[in-house]
Amino acid sequence: MKVAAMEMGKRTKGNPTWELxxxxxxxxxxxxxxxxxxxxxxxxxxxxxxxxxxxxxxxEAGTYEDEELNDICLELVEYILDFINQGE
Structure with missing residues (x-):
């Protein structure tokens, strides 16, 4: 992180604070x-x-519900189909 900051011309103060x-x-x-x-x-x-x-x-959510996971899969399929159809 210090190297990246130096490359961007920024100064760093101390070490980063990591959180679990x-x-x-x-x-x-x-x-x-x-x-x-x-x-x-x-x-x-x-x-x-x-x-x-x-x-x-x-x-705090604990886990994703099956419906939430299915929604993500459907979004991905729609995105891929739109991408394929744009090439036609």
């Missing part, structure tokens, strides 16, 4: 990629809400 983050637990063994997509989407959805608050909120 809780996030939704995956219940099965086949949904790993879907869980990651849902997690990333949740973090990116509201740019005005702090990442720290979003991570706390996700940790």
């Amino acid at each position: 983050v809780k996030f939704p637990k995956q219940t099965g063994n086949k949904e790993c990629g879907v869980y990651r997509m849902k997690f990333m989407k949740h973090l990116m959805e509201d740019p005005l809400m702090s990442t720290k608050y979003k991570l706390k909120e996700l940790g």
Whole structure:
């Protein structure tokens, strides 16, 4: 982090403070990629809400429901189909 800051011409003060983050637990063994997509989407959805608050909120959720995971899969399929159709 110090090297990156120096390359951007910024000074760093001390060492970063790391926090232990809780996030939704995956219940099965086949949904790993879907869980990651849902997690990333949740973090990116509201740019005005702090990442720290979003991570706390996700940790309190415990796990994603099947319906939430299915929604992510459907969004991905729609995105891929739109991408394919644009090439035609």
